[in-house]
Amino acid sequence: MIDPRFLRDNPEAVERAVRLKRESADVERILALDQRRRELVAGADERKARRKTESRRIAGIRKAGGDAAEAMEAVRQLGEEIRRLDAERAALEAELEQELLRLPNLPADDVPEGEGAADNREERRHGEARRFDFAPRNHQELGEALGILDLKAAARTSGSGFFFLLGAGARLERALIDFMIDLHVREHGYLEVQSPFLVRPDSCTGTGQLPKLADDMYRIDRDDLYLIPTAEVSLTNLYRERLLAAADLPVKLVGQSHCFRREAGSHGKETTGLQRVHQFQKVELVQLVRPEASAAALESLTRDAEAVLQRLELHYRVVTLCAGDLGFASAKTYDLEVWAPGLGRYLEVSSCSNFLDFQARRAGIRFRGEDRAVRFVHTLNGSGLALPRLMIALLETFQCADGTIDVPRALRPCLGGMERIG
RNA sequence: GGUGGGAUGGCAGAGCGGUCGAUUGCAUCGGACUUGAAAUCCGAAGGGGGUUCGCCUCCCUCCUGGGUUCGAAUCCCAGUCCCACCGCCA
Numbered sequence: 464m465i466d467p468r469f470l471r472d473n474p475e476a477v478e479r480a481v482r483l484k485r486e487s488a489d490v491e492r493i494l495a496l497d498q499r500r501r502e503l504v505a506g507a508d509e510r511k512a513r514r515k516t517e518s519r520r521i522a523g524i525r526k527a528g529g530d531a532a533e534a535m536e537a538v539r540q541l542g543e544e545i546r547r548l549d550a551e552r553a554a555l556e557a558e559l560e561q562e563l564l565r566l567p568n569l570p571a572d573d574v575p576e577g578e579g580a581a582d583n584r585e586e587r588r589h590g591e592a593r594r595f596d597f598a599p600r601n602h603q604e605l606g607e608a609l610g611i612l613d614l615k616a617a618a619r620t621s622g623s624g625f626f627f628l629l630g631a632g633a634r635l636e637r638a639l640i641d642f643m644i645d646l647h648v649r650e651h652g653y654l655e656v657q658s659p660f661l662v663r664p665d666s667c668t669g670t671g672q673l674p675k676l677a678d679d680m681y682r683i684d685r686d687d688l689y690l691i692p693t694a695e696v697s698l699t700n701l702y703r704e705r706l707l708a709a710a711d712l713p714v715k716l717v718g719q720s721h722c723f724r725r726e727a728g729s730h731g732k733e734t735t736g737l738q739r740v741h742q743f744q745k746v747e748l749v750q751l752v753r754p755e756a757s758a759a760a761l762e763s764l765t766r767d768a769e770a771v772l773q774r775l776e777l778h779y780r781v782v783t784l785c786a787g788d789l790g791f792a793s794a795k796t797y798d799l800e801v802w803a804p805g806l807g808r809y810l811e812v813s814s815c816s817n818f819l820d821f822q823a824r825r826a827g828i829r830f831r832g833e834d835r836a837v838r839f840v841h842t843l844n845g846s847g848l849a850l851p852r853l854m855i856a857l858l859e860t861f862q863c864a865d866g867t868i869d870v871p872r873a874l875r876p877c878l879g880g881m882e883r884i885g
Numbered sequence: 886g887g888u889g890g891g892a893u894g895g896c897a898g899a900g901c902g903g904u905c906g907a908u909u910g911c912a913u914c915g916g917a918c919u920u921g922a923a924a925u926c927c928g929a930a931g932g933g934g935g936u937u938c939g940c941c942u943c944c945c946u947c948c949u950g951g952g953u954u955c956g957a958a959u960c961c962c963a964g965u966c967c968c969a970c971c972g973c974c975a
Contacts, residue, residue: 504935508944515944518956522903525955535955542955706895706932708913831895835914835930 464824465566467497480569483576483786488566496559500552507548514541564674568821570786571795577785583798584785589769590778592802593860600866601805602858603736606632608866609885614736624726624734624741626851631884635857636744636850638877640719643746643771647847651767653717653748658697660721661688666700669826671792671818678727694720694747695844702751702840704827712830712840713760714751717847719744735806737851748847751828754820757841761817765797768813768847774873777856778802780809794819797845801852805859810852815845 470477474490481488517538524531575584606612611632617625628636647653667673667689672680681690691697698716707714722745733739748767752760765781772779784796793816800809820839823829828840861869867885870878 501935504944508935511944514956519904521955526903531955538955708895829932831913833914837932 464563464821465569466820466824467563470494470563470566471497476569477566480567480786483570484567484789484791485578485787486565486567486791488562490566493559493562493566496555496562500555500559503548503552503555507545507552510541510545510548514538514545517541561674564668564825567791568671568794568818570789571817574783574789574795575785576787578787579785580788582785583782583788586781586783586797588778588780589773590776592778593804595804597864599804599859599862601736602803602855605805605858605862605866605868606736609868611635611884612737622741624739626737626740631881632854634878635884636854638874639850639853640744640746642774642874642877643847644717644719646770646774647717647746647748647767651715651717651770653715653767656698656701656716656718658694658701658718658720660691660697660723661686662691662696662700663688666696666703666826669703670696670699670822671790671825672696675791679725681723681725690723691720692724693722693745693844693846694718695749698747698749699751699822699828699842699844700826702826702828705829706837707751707828707830707840709753709830709832712751712753713756714749716749717746718749719746721745722849737855738806738810740851744850746847746850747844748815749842749844751823751840751842753830753832754838754841757817757819757843760841760843761795761797761815764843764845765799765815768799768815768845771848771853772799772801772812775853775857775871776873777860779812790814790816792816792818792821794821799846799848801856803852803855803859805862806855810855812848812852812856813846816843818842818844 465477470490470493474494478490481490517534521531521534521538524534575582577583600608603612603614607614609631611628611630613627613629614625617627620627644655648655661683664673664687667680672689672692676692680692682688683690689696697720698718701716702714721742723742726739726741737743748764750760750764769779769781779799779801782798782800784793784798789796796814796816798811799813799815801812802808803810819841822842823839828842829837830840831837857871858868861871863869865885867883870882870884875882
């Protein structure tokens with residue numbers, strides 16, 4: 464959420480952000496609502512002050528045995544006025560809140576302007592795309608031939624966009640999760656967390672999925688819960704409505720979860736195999752930091768995610784998302800895109816974002832500094848990494864001419880020493 | 886699903902119609918003492934809003950929302966959540 468006071472002082476900056484992010488919001492109207500709200504508050508406050516002093520005076524009169532009937536009647540009427548003003552204010556505030564929740568975060572200054580993926584800025588590349596002396600197959604062909612992936616059975620069981628992993632396929636995914644969590648815990652200093660997959664609507668509002676992305680999430684209507692689209696939701700909300708001590712920061716969490724996405728409106732495109740599915744596992748990194756530390760934290764969190772790809776000897780690139788491609792809640796995002804030679808394209812395996820105080824304000828995550836002042840923390844998160852697309856890159860990159868798969872060295876210990884699949 | 890108990894400042898925990906925004910303890914911060922620290926002593930300090938150059942003042946806030954009352958942390962109603970026990974169950 465945008466600080467209402469910032470909005471009041473910098474409406475043009477917010478309007479620009481809305482435009483750059485291709486959102487729609489009526490800033491004028493929000494300002495008018497806010498103005499009216501403050502008028503109502505002032506009116507009610509003045510009457511409440513009078514009621515208080517009058518009530519005390521009445522207490523004095525009665526204690527002295529006097530007749531306070533007239534004053535009591537006056538205060539009663541004051542009470543009616545207050546009730547009316549407060550009711551109007553409450554309705555207005557609810558409306559204002561809804562509007563504020565629909566305002567996107569402002570893109571950071573160093574985020575390029577632009578419409579979509581084509582305008583993203585490539586920051587760096589790591590490694591090189593592997594060259595083949597045979598025609599590389601895609602992961603679906605490889606996986607089905609090896610009997611470790613079954614999409615048809617999943618379609619019968621659950622519908623399109625689901626998959627079965629079998630044997631070494633399932634084992635590989637489990638090993639990768641272990642590998643990644645261990646790396647982040649032992650070498651990057653994260654605390655391992657296992658978090659809920661079902662969350663309340665408020666938690667989704669906290670991280671910014673609601674209200675805008677309601678259609679992209681699965682909802683359990685009967686219990687008013689949402690299936691998380693990412694562990695970001697539950698991990699970040701671990702500290703919702705809490706006041707932390709300065710010494711508690713930074714908080715660095717790593718958690719594995721299943722992620723559930725309806726993928727409404729993304730039918731048809733780039734859906735071969737495991738590229739875009741309704742349910743998948745992901746290892747997620749979340750950090751809560753002091754405001755002044757968030758820019759550096761985004762860099763280090765991104766490096767933490769990159770370390771996974773480097774150890775697995777995969778070719779990837781890092782891009783900075785342009786404003787038009789940036790998520791609703793994010794101020795700045797780096798995408799990690801891994802090379803999938805069978806598909807012949809880069810796949811987004813991680814999105815590392817700095818939300819500044821946008822999520823913290825919505826979720827009520829604050830800290831008390833050494834100066835005793837209370838401020839909102841800054842939140843960040845990034846995939847570290849998403850499993851299906853990581854598996855795609857591994858299978859396609861390390862395939863052999865005979866359709867078997869070499870296991871990268873770093874992963875072998877997690878697979879009981881297995882060197883080859885197939 | 887059933888029954889009972891509870892929700893108060895960072896935490897613990899009093900208060901149960903009238904200077905209560907709230908006693909107290911722990912934690913925190915400042916000071917004294919000390920070579921330094923601990924201990925001890927003294928002092929400060931909840932959060933939000935409005936207004937203001939800023940402060941003071943002001944308003945709200947004792948789970949949430951209604952109600953009773955001149956006046957509610959305190960009384961009434963509804964809801965939410967938490968805990969315990971029972972039942973069911975991975």
